[in-house]
Amino acid sequence: MTASQHTIAGTVITMPVQIRKANQHMAMFSVDADAAQHLIDYSGLQVCRYLPGRTIVVLMLMHYIDGDLGQYYEFGTSVMVNPPGSNASGPRALQSAGAFIHHLPVDQAFTLEAGTKIWGYPKVMADFTIREGREFGFDCTVDGQLVIGMDFRRGLPISLTPRQSAQRSYSHRDGITRETAFEHTLDGVRTRLGGVRVRLGDHPYAKELASLGLPKRALLSSSADQVQMTFGDAQELP
Template identity: 85%
Template sequence: MTASQHTIAGTVLTMPVQIRKANQHMAMFSVDADAAQRMIDYSGLRVCRYLPGRAIVILMLMHYIDGDLGRYHEFGTSVMVNPPGSNASGPRALGSAGAFIHHLPVDQAFTLEAGTKIWGYPKVMADFTIREGRQFGFDCSVDGQLVVGMEFRRGLPIRLTPRQQAQRTYSYRDGVTRETSFEHTLDGVRNRFGGVRIWLGDHPYSKELASLGLPKRAMLNSSVEHVQMTFGDAQEIS
């Protein structure tokens, strides 16, 4: 079978897209499931209610260092959702859940075009301020307005998930919901319960995060020193 190709800004990308090196900082929050559902109702997907009345939202900063889409920062807001047609609930439902990508600001034009055209991700241009040191931190701003700022206390080298994983994300754009499968390998993983400070700005994205009850204590924060990823084509599901 011939691999599919996409032309982005004059560059031909042959699928699957390869990310050879990236690092990651992630925080997981337990939020009101009805509030999360209202936020993503437009997608046609249903949030995964891992506990009665509760859903999981993940805020993640990725720094892509070497890959087919170039070098860039990306901030994501994702909600854990059931596969289409599933009404599963309870802790075990998370095993089959995927991540619906609701916000995805980036700081480079090439990945913005690729992300929107190939996968239907909600990428917009943003500015990032990164703070290295004893505590990693960042600010993300869109159109000159602060969206979110976060600081992460360093975790311990405790692995809670397999080193190699196959997962899927969901996106919605131009009236179409899409599913994208990907594989990733994680090395240099550190985890910590809580350990996150978060603050919100005045951007409309900030108000959506506030509707979920943020800022609040994180369930978990995780950092990964070396991420490798492989993304296939998106599949339309509705």
């Protein structure tokens, strides 16, 4: 079977897209399910209610260092959703849930074009300020307005071996909802309960995060020093 290809800014990208080296910082929050559903109603998907009236939102900063789309920073807001047609609920429903990508600012034009054309991700141009030191932190601004600032306390090592997993993400663009399968391997993972401070700015994205009750204490936060990923083509959902 011939691999599919996409031409982005004059460069041919052959699927699947490979990310050979990246690192990440993420935080997981329990938020009001109805508020999250209202935020993503446009997608046609249903939030995963892992507890009565609650769903999970993940905020994540990725630094892509070596990959088919170049080097860039990316901030994502994702809401855990049920697969299409599923009404599963309860903690075990999270095992089959996927991540609906609601925000995805990036700081490079090539990955913006690739992300929107190949997968329908909601990528927009942004600027990032990175703070290294005893704590890792960043600010994300779009159109000169602060979206979010996050500062992470260092977690504890949780595994001595890389963790591999296969997941699904969902996106909605131009009236079409898409599903994308991807695989990732995490190494050098550290995690802790809470462990992150969140500051929201004045950008409309920040107001959407505030509608979910943020800033608030995270359920947990984590970092991964070495991330490898493989992305397939997006599949349009009926």
